[in-house]
Amino acid sequence: MGGYTTGMTEITAHSGLFKNTDLHVDDTGGGGRTVVLIHGWPLSGEAFSDNVPALQQAGYRVVTYDRRGFGRSDKGKVKDYTYDTLAEDLHTLLTELDLREVTLVGFSMGGGEVARYATKYGSERLHSVVFASAVPPYMEKTGDNPDGPLSKEMAADMTAQLTEDQDAFYDQFTTDFFTANGEMKVSEAKRQDALALAKQADKKAALACLAAFGTTDFREDLPNVTVPALILHGAADGVVPFEGSGARTHAALAGSELHVIAGAPHGCNVSHVNEWNAAVVEFLAK
Helix, strand or coil, rough: CCCCCEEEEEEEEECCCCCEEEEEEEECCCCCCEEECCCCCCCCCHCCCCCCCHHHHCHHHHEEECCCCCCCCCCCCCCCCCCCHHHHHHHHHHHCCCCEEEEEEEEEEEEEEHHHHHHHHHCCEEEEEEEEECCCCCCCCCCCCCCCEEHHHHHHHHHHHHHHHHHHHHCCCCCCCCEEEEEEEECCCHHHHHHHCCCCCHHHHHHHHHHHHCEEEEECCCHCCCCEEEEECCCCCCCHHHHHHHHHHHHHHCCCCCCCCCCCCCCCHCCCCCHHHHHHHHHHHH
């Protein structure tokens, strides 16, 4: 992660089937309020390398971490990837670093950790939250969730492709990640950066987390979000479509703010970095 100063550390999460899971953490330090950035699938905390400097320059302490099974965190021995466990990992991070008055920014899959954290741990340590291109309230299309943007057939196809040939799958996924209205919105170098991060993922972890974010229902979690919230989404997101996710989360959170980036794909924190950073910094100032 270039362009800013950071301290690297590891915390040990005592959650899940394996009680000692080391999570890689990057922490800019500093005396400002803390922003914790929770990355999307199947990337790592390094996916925020274009965002951390702007937040740091605005006076905030910025913490990123790699989800268990991804990036530089523990792989192999880890088997538990439910959102209860992932939220417990986040709680471990906040308590081990003694972080308070925190803004959680959950990107894509990371929005699920934000929602479940609110249910399990409340708002004692929180100042505000951001759901960025995030999967809540419920991705899976079911009989009682007809607006879910992910059909069982689509999920099964993704699982089969990832299982059969992860390199080909990630190559296509990172293309879709940055594509809006049929056009790639980042340079090939930026896509390759994301592809390199995806290839760090443990395959079993990637498959388990695909199932987790695809099938976990956060509709009962969202009312437990009682701090100020920003919903930040790309209008042309083809991976987590706004209408089935961000729009519904905004409707579920009374008083939440909404910022939709025109013409932006799923990875709008990279493709539309200046607008994304400005929207987050403006929200943080409140």
